[in-house]
Amino acid sequence: MPKISEEVYHIPGQDEFIPDSHTYVLGKPSSQNLSLIDPGLTGKGGYKIESIQKEGLELSSIKRVIMTHTHLDHIGCFSEILKQLPWAELWVHRSEADLLEQGDERGVYGMDMFRGFCQGQFGLKPGAFKFQVNRKLQGGETLEFGDATWEVIHIPGHSIGSIGLYHRSMKILIPGDVVYADYAIGRYDLHGADAAGLKESLMRLAELEVDILLPGHNQIVKGLPKNYILKTAKQWESYLTGC
Numbered sequence: 001m002p003k004i005s006e007e008v009y010h011i012p013g014q015d016e017f018i019p020d021s022h023t024y025v026l027g028k029p030s031s032q033n034l035s036l037i038d039p040g041l042t043g044k045g046g047y048k049i050e051s052i053q054k055e056g057l058e059l060s061s062i063k064r065v066i067m068t069h070t071h072l073d074h075i076g077c078f079s080e081i082l083k084q085l086p087w088a089e090l091w092v093h094r095s096e097a098d099l100l101e102q103g104d105e106r107g108v109y110g111m112d113m114f115r116g117f118c119q120g121q122f123g124l125k126p127g128a129f130k131f132q133v134n135r136k137l138q139g140g141e142t143l144e145f146g147d148a149t150w151e152v153i154h155i156p157g158h159s160i161g162s163i164g165l166y167h168r169s170m171k172i173l174i175p176g177d178v179v180y181a182d183y184a185i186g187r188y189d190l191h192g193a194d195a196a197g198l199k200e201s202l203m204r205l206a207e208l209e210v211d212i213l214l215p216g217h218n219q220i221v222k223g224l225p226k227n228y229i230l231k232t233a234k235q236w237e238s239y240l241t242g243c
């Protein structure tokens with residue numbers, strides 16, 4: 001489990017026929033106040049927990065799970081994680097938190113065809129993703145935990161309640177599935193997605209100084225080129241405004 005800094009750990013996703021999101025653990029271990037970002041795909045909870053333990057982090061110091069968004073490849077193993085960390089709170093942007101609390105799983109599966117496929121593949125029953133959310137985020141919050149400060153930025157478009165987490169002094173951005181390495185962006189055809197909103201969100205992120213990009217999938221980037229997010233947004237602009 002690579003350590004990005006004193007207060008950021010990266011557990012790479014283990015993709016199968018469906019991608020498994022990367023998981024990040026934020027906070028200095030000595031603080032005993034860690035946050036786990038995006039558990040990952042259904043079935044991957046054991047692997048993620050093992051990786052945390054191998055790093056020598058105490059499970060009891062993980063106080064909460066924060067979702068960048070609630071697609072299956074990010075929240076699929078939340079209940080597996082919760083069995084190991086029954087005390088952990090769940091923090092989600094309010095627009096996706098409401099869906100989870102109502103048991104409306106459209107935001108988890110994204111499309112009907114995918115729902116049928118995944119329920120069959122993983123033996124998931126309807127209602128498997130009905131959860132109470134302990135803290136509903138709206139964007140604009142400054143979260144202080146684990147001896148670090150993270151800003152919450154609402155960046156809808158890939159999903160309605162996507163958030164980014166930004167560590168201003170270390171210039172670290174965790175954008176979920178909004179922007180990836182290699183000038184790639186998240187898809188914008190699933191439930192709650194919005195191409196124009198995604199463009200606006202990219203432009204918002206483009207204003208930040210980012211040195212380390214820790215996306216939900218694929219490569220993580222240290223030493224991000226200047227204006228990388230702006231260039232990415234420009235590259236996709238005609239697709240995002242043309243539909």
Ligand SMILES: [Zn+2]
Pocket residue numbers: 069071158159177186
């Ligand atoms: Zn996603």
Ligand SMILES: [Zn+2]
Pocket residue numbers: 019021071073074177216217
């Ligand atoms: Zn994803």
